[in-house]
Amino acid sequence: MFLTEGIYDIDELARFNLHIHTCFSGCAKDEMTFENIVKAAEDAGLQTIALCDHIYEPEDLPEFNQNCEILRRKRDELDSKVKILIGGEFSCYGTDMYTLKGSDIKTEYRLYAQNHFHVTGWQQAEEKTPEAYKEHTKKMLRNLFKDKAADTIAHPLNGTYLRKMMGWEADVLGNCWRDDEIAEILKEGYDSGCAWELNAAAFSGDPMLIKRMYSIGKELGVVFTIGMDAHRLENVNTKDFAEALKRTIL
């Protein structure tokens, strides 16, 4: 876990943007070069950023590692006030399947997505109901926690990615989680050394889920991170998201 203790001052937490995509992610804008990202992070006064390009399948690891090596070299040659972690947005794509299983690949920050259900090859829940996807999600997360595979869960519990597939509203899955279930899974993650991301994109889809997760998690003392899920330069800065978060969750 990068942050080992919970920070509940949103302005303090917003000095870390631990979810940024570079041009190596096909979905990011061409402007997301290493140099542009670092400049944007410096201008925003960030203390730490994590570069987390997508990696879906274990077969993609050689290319992913090459890209990380390029980013690491650039980072090591650079003199910047901003601390830069070379990580990845890895995939927990089934109840017993995740990107780095059985691999000794070293990475500086393991951000794991467990809800990219729209991606080819991802295991789906047994039934096409919110309840079934919630139970499926618990199994996926518990497998990651058992192996201590993740530093942070990206856009956790959020159902935005099921919206298009199922024709559900963005908050249908979030509303399916009871408070006691949220508390249980947040605590299990924390106990395994895993943090929970307050993700800007997920927030715009289902702000109430983040509000509930935050208030329950704060009571329990779990660790949160802020991740902008930046695919364009204007989203490197966490300021506007931090203000929206404060208005909603505090």
Ligand SMILES: [Zn+2]
């Ligand atoms: Zn994601």
Ligand SMILES: [Zn+2]
């Ligand atoms: Zn992402």
